[in-house]
Amino acid sequence: MIDREQVLYVAKLARLRLSEEEVEQMTGELSGILGHVDRIGKLDLEGVEPTSHVVALENVWRADVPWESLPKDVALSSAPEPVDGAFRVPSPQADA
Amino acid sequence: MAEILDLTALAAHEAMRAGELSAEECAEAWVGAAAGDELNAYLWRSGEGGGEAIETVEAGLAPIAVKDIFCTEGVPTTAGSRILEGYRPPYTATAVRRLLEAGAPVLGKTNMDEFAMGSSNENSAYGPVLNPWDRSRVPGGSSGGSAAAVAGGLAPWAIGTDTGGSIRQPAALCGIVGLKPTYGAISRYGMIAFASSLDQCGPFTRDVSDAALLLSILQGSDPLDSTSVGLAGGVRVPDREGLAGLRFGVPSELGRDDVDAGVREVFETALAQIESLGGEIAEVSLPNAEHGISAYYVLAPAEASSNLARYDGVRYGMRAGAGTDLLDMYESTRAEGFGAEVKRRIMLGTYALSSGYYDAYYGQAQKVRTRIAEDFTNAFAKVDFVVTPTSPSVAFGLGEKTADPLSMYLNDFFTVPMSLAGIPAISIPAGLAEPEGGGPRLPVGFQIAAPAFGEQKLLDAAYALEQGIGFDARPGGTNG
Numbered sequence: 199m200i201d202r203e204q205v206l207y208v209a210k211l212a213r214l215r216l217s218e219e220e221v222e223q224m225t226g227e228l229s230g231i232l233g234h235v236d237r238i239g240k241l242d243l244e245g246v247e248p249t250s251h252v253v254a255l256e257n258v259w260r261a262d263v264p265w266e267s268l269p270k271d272v273a274l275s276s277a278p279e280p281v282d283g284a285f286r287v288p289s290p291q292a293d294a
Numbered sequence: 295m296a297e298i299l300d301l302t303a304l305a306a307h308e309a310m311r312a313g314e315l316s317a318e319e320c321a322e323a324w325v326g327a328a329a330g331d332e333l334n335a336y337l338w339r340s341g342e343g344g345g346e347a348i349e350t351v352e353a354g355l356a357p358i359a360v361k362d363i364f365c366t367e368g369v370p371t372t373a374g375s376r377i378l379e380g381y382r383p384p385y386t387a388t389a390v391r392r393l394l395e396a397g398a399p400v401l402g403k404t405n406m407d408e409f410a411m412g413s414s415n416e417n418s419a420y421g422p423v424l425n426p427w428d429r430s431r432v433p434g435g436s437s438g439g440s441a442a443a444v445a446g447g448l449a450p451w452a453i454g455t456d457t458g459g460s461i462r463q464p465a466a467l468c469g470i471v472g473l474k475p476t477y478g479a480i481s482r483y484g485m486i487a488f489a490s491s492l493d494q495c496g497p498f499t500r501d502v503s504d505a506a507l508l509l510s511i512l513q514g515s516d517p518l519d520s521t522s523v524g525l526a527g528g529v530r531v532p533d534r535e536g537l538a539g540l541r542f543g544v545p546s547e548l549g550r551d552d553v554d555a556g557v558r559e560v561f562e563t564a565l566a567q568i569e570s571l572g573g574e575i576a577e578v579s580l581p582n583a584e585h586g587i588s589a590y591y592v593l594a595p596a597e598a599s600s601n602l603a604r605y606d607g608v609r610y611g612m613r614a615g616a617g618t619d620l621l622d623m624y625e626s627t628r629a630e631g632f633g634a635e636v637k638r639r640i641m642l643g644t645y646a647l648s649s650g651y652y653d654a655y656y657g658q659a660q661k662v663r664t665r666i667a668e669d670f671t672n673a674f675a676k677v678d679f680v681v682t683p684t685s686p687s688v689a690f691g692l693g694e695k696t697a698d699p700l701s702m703y704l705n706d707f708f709t710v711p712m713s714l715a716g717i718p719a720i721s722i723p724a725g726l727a728e729p730e731g732g733g734p735r736l737p738v739g740f741q742i743a744a745p746a747f748g749e750q751k752l753l754d755a756a757y758a759l760e761q762g763i764g765f766d767a768r769p770g771g772t773n774g
Contacts (some may be wrong), residue, residue: 200645204645205641208641208644208645208648209641211644211648212599212628212640212641212644213603213606213621213624213625213628214625214628214632214637214640214641215625215628215629216403216629216637217629218509220637223686224637224638227638228638228641228642228645230700231591231642231699231703232642232645232698234587234591234700234703235588235591235592235655236586236588237585237588238585238588238592238658238659238662239587239654239655239658241585241658241662243658243661243662243665246661246664246665247661247664248359248657248660248661248663249660249663249667249714250659250660251491251662252477252478252491252519252667252714252715252716252746253476253477253478253523253716253746254341255478255520255523258520260517260520268384268385269339272384273384273609275384276381276382276383276384276609276610276611276613277608277609277610278607278608278612278613279390279613279661285608285609287620287623288618288619288620288621288622288623289362289524289610289619290619290620290621291619
């Protein structure tokens with residue numbers, strides 16, 4: 199189960215701004231889904247190794263050979279606000 | 295022209311090699327067919343918006359429809375999301391590059407649930423795809439555009455991705471063949487990530503032979519994806535006759551599950567067909583499979599919440615808001631750019647990974663995953679394949695399940711366990727059944743799962759069964 203305060207906290211962690219309507223809807227829907235998912239919490243899985251990867255692979259190497267990087271102008275070409283060879287963003291401080 | 299459109303991709307390839315069909319002629323016929331898309335299957339078609347027209351290779355392959363989750367250099371790639379509207383990637387996914395190198399040009403990019411999250415294609419920011427069998431119904435998802443394009447005669451073949459059933463379920467609901475290969479069979483490089491430990495590329499085709507041909511091109515290890523290992527020995531087009539000596543396991547838990555009567559009947563008929571082809575039916579037990587949905591809806595959202603952190607309005611895609619400060623810009627961009635289902639999964643995943651809940655959710659789900667993989671290992675000690683219906687129902691109506699996310703999730707019941715175990719599974723059309731509420735009969739998919747890297751044996755058996763079933767129904771354009 200998840201309450202309104204938790205929804206707001208998780209939204210903050212996820213960098214999602216939710217409308218008042220979304221907060222309400224999310225609280226109900228997530229509670230329903232978690233109610234179903236919580237069934238696995240009741241299983242006794244003591245000592246079971248968690249799956250980290252389905253195919254048993256270890257130490258996958260590739261030759262340490264440099265290759266061409268994406269040219270800077272190409273890397274910047276999809277950015278909303280490229281400036282002077284960099285990605286421009288609003289200031290991290292509101293009043294700066 | 296119509297004759298070209300009637301050819302399977304394999305037949306077209308053979309006609310090209312014999313000099314009876316030019317690659318240009320073939321591509322032209324399919325560009326014409328794709329132009330008639332009334333299903334909203336395509337988000338972009340070759341030549342559109344100043345994009346490059348189709349380039350053919352002599353004695354090549356029929357052109358292919360590509361799910362819009364694969365990056366294609368210079369060609370719009372949205373993953374069905376508003377947040378990537380207008381994005382043209384600077385590089386091409388390995389799977390697509392392999393197709394181009396083999397001589398299969400890209401016919402278009404297909405519609406999909408946003409970031410592959412959904413089972414009905416109703417979560418696309420660009421509108422739902424319609425099922426070619428009945429336009430008031432969904433094509434399934436998340437690769438609904440690829441499935442509808444092939445079933446609706448808008449593409450000879452297509453590729454999609456499957457995280458918890460996103461190839462097999464739409465293939466079943468559209469009456470075509472869909473294969474999810476073993477995790478690691480095909481490179482994920484350039485495939486926009488949803489849940490990285492589950493995502494796998496695979497074919498949508500009219501028949502099993504085309505699926506084998508397509509897999510033979512796509513598979514292989516790639517230095518740009520260290521989890522890709524390919525399929526040792528490659529893949530050849532199947533020619534097996536009969537099923538003698540093969541054992542097919544039906545999970546005993548199946549009887550307890552909610553499966554529509556019509557789907558169950560087609561499934562039982564296919565089992566009888568297996569026996570008449572000399573195969574043996576046995577009961578197997580997958581006791582932990584019932585927890586598959588719960589584990590999946592922890593693991594996939596958790597991985598998604600991490601993968602989708604990259605969409606922040608800085609390097610690509612849209613940016614929203616006047617942006618009074620950086621945090622405000624992030625939050626506005628993500629609020630406006632993501633749709634409801636994507637937000638729901640990001641929230642679910644972030645919650646499951648948050649401090650104090652990690653062990654109870656993510657850790658526990660990874661243990662369930664181990665148990666489900668063990669169930670399959672035990673089953674495959676007794677049988678060659680595990681078989682189930684692909685989906686508990688035929689295609690449902692547009693809007694029927696959108697109000698209840700959990701009921702939509704439960705639709706993945708039969709496909710999620712194989713994804714969690716990383717094993718290959720194919721859906722082939724097995725017959726038609728009437729929907730629960732009545733109406734024209736719709737396709738039913740039969741799912742066959744095999745041990746990891748058992749694709750050749752799986753394709754051989756699926757081919758033999760396909761010949762026995764002889765499914766040849768085509769969409770009639772009802773409600774069109």
